[in-house]
Amino acid sequence: MVKNFMLHSLLSKKSPPTEQPTLWLAPMEGVIDFIMREFLTNFGGIDHCMTEFIRVVDQPISDSVFFRDVPELQTQGKTAAGVSVTVQLLGSDANWLSQNANRAVELGAKDIDLNFGCPAKTVNRHDGGATLLKSPDRLYQITSEVRKKLPAHIPLSAKMRLGYENPEDCLENAAALAAGGVSHLTVHCRTKKQMYAPSADWTWLKKIRQKIQIPLIANGDIFSVADFKKCQDLTECDSFMIGRGALQDPLLFVKIKGLVEEDAQISSKSIQDFFRANCAVSPHFAQARTKQWLKNMTGKSEKMSAAFEKLKVITEPANFEQELQLLFEKSLQG
Numbered sequence: 001m002v003k004n005f006m007l008h009s010l011l012s013k014k015s016p017p018t019e020q021p022t023l024w025l026a027p028m029e030g031v032i033d034f035i036m037r038e039f040l041t042n043f044g045g046i047d048h049c050m051t052e053f054i055r056v057v058d059q060p061i062s063d064s065v066f067f068r069d070v071p072e073l074q075t076q077g078k079t080a081a082g083v084s085v086t087v088q089l090l091g092s093d094a095n096w097l098s099q100n101a102n103r104a105v106e107l108g109a110k111d112i113d114l115n116f117g118c119p120a121k122t123v124n125r126h127d128g129g130a131t132l133l134k135s136p137d138r139l140y141q142i143t144s145e146v147r148k149k150l151p152a153h154i155p156l157s158a159k160m161r162l163g164y165e166n167p168e169d170c171l172e173n174a175a176a177l178a179a180g181g182v183s184h185l186t187v188h189c190r191t192k193k194q195m196y197a198p199s200a201d202w203t204w205l206k207k208i209r210q211k212i213q214i215p216l217i218a219n220g221d222i223f224s225v226a227d228f229k230k231c232q233d234l235t236e237c238d239s240f241m242i243g244r245g246a247l248q249d250p251l252l253f254v255k256i257k258g259l260v261e262e263d264a265q266i267s268s269k270s271i272q273d274f275f276r277a278n279c280a281v282s283p284h285f286a287q288a289r290t291k292q293w294l295k296n297m298t299g300k301s302e303k304m305s306a307a308f309e310k311l312k313v314i315t316e317p318a319n320f321e322q323e324l325q326l327l328f329e330k331s332l333q334g
């Protein structure tokens with residue numbers, strides 16, 4: 001794990017500006033699991049996290065699955081760094097979503113988010129994720145039923161893309177979710193059809209705000225401090241969610257908050273710690289996840305790019321760990 005001394009030395013570089021945005025680490029299935037949440041929140045700057053989606057079909061999710069995917073349920077819904085973790089559910093059956101949301105709360109969840117943005121074919125084919133954006137009535141029906149049956153003090157939020165095909169559908173979809181009782185709404189500013197291109201169109205946020213009163217979280221394509229400032233100016237939002245940008249640059253959150261210089265980078269030791277933390281699952285898993293993360297960082301850091309080139313061809317975790325150690329020793333020599 002990232003050591004606190006490292007965090008303190010990073011944070012001591014600059015004094016924070018007074019007014020800070022609220023920053024969310026985006027949920028990313030197959031990437032932002034418990035270990036990654038622990039890791040990224042330890043670097044600082046993140047105010048809230050969300051779990052990868054937990055798929056709800058027509059049965060209860062077992063407690064062991066909840067605890068496996070969200071170990072933070074056992075620590076007051078927070079990561080070790082004290083950052084809150086929202087449980088995200090994905091499905092279309094209001095009754096089963098509701099039952100599973102309530103079970104998550106009984107197990108320790110402090111809030112629940114519903115996923116209406118997932119573009120994956122298998123998910124959409126089974127009536128989940130972004131396909132529901134074709135029907136504001138269903139968005140309303142699902143959220144209102146889940147809201148009605150959740151304890152009143154537990155916030156229910158939603159995360160959506162603009163629409164399935166038409167971006168302008170975001171206005172009706174957001175209105176349906178707000179009417180259904182969600183307390184805040186994250187908007188990934190693309191349609192399902194757009195997948196990840198063209199660029200996110202942040203201008204929709206202001207138009208949505210003219211329609212509904214609940215707080216909005218702007219999401220999509222924040223990869224740098226400059227992107228963040230542009231998004232902030234265009235949307236006038238207070239809250240922002242960052243996914244892929246956090247993988248490329250784990251210090252993006254503290255950079256946005258002005259707590260470190262923009263050229264600050266994480267150390268090779270952090271990569272070694274990440275690998276070791278993932279070994280708790282299995283050495284091969286650790287190797288795959290470490291390669292995945294390094295690959296993400298290649299665009300932003302020459303150091304990580306060079307490390308990825310060396311490490312990507314290694315197939316044996318023991319050799320992989322040895323090479324990580326060598327890289328770490330080399331980095332100590334400057």
Ligand SMILES: Cc1cc2nc3c(=O)[nH]c(=O)nc-3n(C[C@H](O)[C@H](O)[C@H](O)COP(=O)(O)O)c2cc1C
Nearest residue numbers: 026027028029052053115159188220221242243244
């Ligand atoms: C690999 C991957 C997995 C994702 N998994 C989820 C998920 O489980 N739940 C969700 O709401 N969004 C998911 N998303 C969407 C992200 O949360 C986010 O909305 C999207 O990547 C845009 O933000 P970004 O440009 O900051 O990455 C995923 C995205 C990616 C790339």
